[in-house]
Amino acid sequence: MKLIGIILLFVTSMQAQNFELRVQAKTVIPGKKIYLEYITDLGKVIKIDSAVPSAQHTVNFKGQVKDQGAFYLLNFFDTPKPQKVLVILEGGEFIDIVADGVNDEDGKGNFTMKGDYPNVKYMLELMAISKEMETKVRKWNQEIQLDQKQEKRIQAEFTQAQTASTAKIKALIPQMGSHLVALWATNFLPAEKEMTSLVEIADRLGKARPAHPQVRQFVANLQRLQGVNEGALAPEINLATPEGPTLALSSLRGKYVLIDFWASWCGPCRRENPNVVKTYAAYKDKGFEIFGVSLDQNREAWLKAIESDKLVWKHVSDLQYWNSAGAQAYQVNSIPQTFLVDPAGRIIAKGLRGTALDQYLAKLFESK
Structure with a gap:
């Protein structure tokens, strides 16, 4: 027996x-x-x-x-x-x-x-929240194309909707327990604003599944990400340019540099690019540079996006997707993502985009 x-x-x-x-x-x-x-x-x-x-x-x-x-x-x-x-x-x-x-x-x-499984249930709920937000963004983009004067109103509505969307996602995460869908949910939380939530998820999963390879990787990445904080020396990035030779981030010392993680396949990145183009034009002659780090895999798609979106600043990529050496160094797990570096090479701000970036730079350069 x-x-x-x-x-x-x-x-x-x-x-x-x-x-x-x-x-x-x-x-x-x-x-x-x-x-x-x-x-x-x-x-x-x-x-x-x-x-x-x-x-x-x-x-x-x-x-x-x-x-x-x-x-x-x-x-x-x-x-x-x-x-x-x-x-x-x-x-x-x-x-x-x-x-x-x-x-x-x-x-x-x-x-x-x-x-009827938690991973299925919560994955579909997260996707529904994300799709609802994408539908709104598509509508706002169409409105702006028809009337640029609506940009301020739309930016306010976008911020409000984004806050509400994040709140819905954060409300779901405790219900996920130690299921792996909680790990996937971290892709929907911007690290620069939701570090507390990410640490809570890492603690819960790390205790429940300490030997799991995906959990171990996430916990290690989060620990390194916490090291890429404001005031820290920006980790070096030295990757190939569209022309072939490599370009090091450190070679731009003496300027304020926006490290912009993006990709041709990233819809939010491409929608943000017109704003970045305007910002660059306004400050490029005042000691401001952009260092675009692409998470592309396809060289042709990368180069075509640069040309189509008129991105006339510095660009690098190793075409390794999420395994990009640059993304690994800065622990980037969602894009678009930005880090603003001062002339001495230290990180002074993270996650600046759109109006927030313009306001920060306007104050930064007002006395220059």
């Missing part, structure tokens, strides 16, 4: 680590596969399974979760710009996913996900 009990316990434990994803694509590409990808703690994406959809446009993925819980992506047909759906698994899940299979004109495909 003791041996049978041990066997049953082992089988139950194995089953608890299993998962099954039942996936349907509304649109398929004949002969092409749907891939299941695993995201490592360093952000590297690894293909671990694949299947050609059935005549009913379906595939099933089964397996055991890695690391007692991990982040996965469903990659539909691995096209140059595939639809990808994030799935957070911790074992024991049976999840149904129906996706468009292709992206729309805005580069996004819709999907539904069904499964």
